[in-house]
Amino acid sequence: MDKIRAQQVADERWPQWKQPLKTVHEAMAVHGWPQTDKPDCCGEPIYIESFIGVPYLGGCKKCGKFVVSVDAPEWGNSWVAPIDPEKVDLDTDKLWIAATRITQ
Numbered sequence: 819m820d821k822i823r824a825q826q827v828a829d830e831r832w833p834q835w836k837q838p839l840k841t842v843h844e845a846m847a848v849h850g851w852p853q854t855d856k857p858d859c860c861g862e863p864i865y866i867e868s869f870i871g872v873p874y875l876g877g878c879k880k881c882g883k884f885v886v887s888v889d890a891p892e893w894g895n896s897w898v899a900p901i902d903p904e905k906v907d908l909d910t911d912k913l914w915i916a917a918t919r920i921t922q
């Protein structure tokens with residue numbers, strides 16, 4: 819069975835942020851963030867969320883800019899569903915999108 823392309827997963831998961839997938843560094847560059855482990859944005863270090871030690875989300879609480887990886891797990895109230903590498907082709911560096919949340 820053919821694996822689903824990561825781009826297709828991203829487009830279905832985040833239709834409001836459709837864009838070509840990027841490397842993490844390309845995604846960070848969209849926001850003008852320096853290529854460090856934990857860059858500053860709006861004068862504060864960005865927050866990072868990880869799953870089993872692997873970061874999948876980084877963002878700024880002030881301006882809402884964030885980068886997220888397509889292999890980010892989905893969280894429910896009492897469950898977490900990691901992306902299944904048997905079903906999705908994750909064999910690429912380009913797994914990230916860069917977007918901005920609307921902040922009130």
Ligand SMILES: [Zn+2]
Nearest residue numbers: 859860878881
């Ligand atoms: Zn910011």
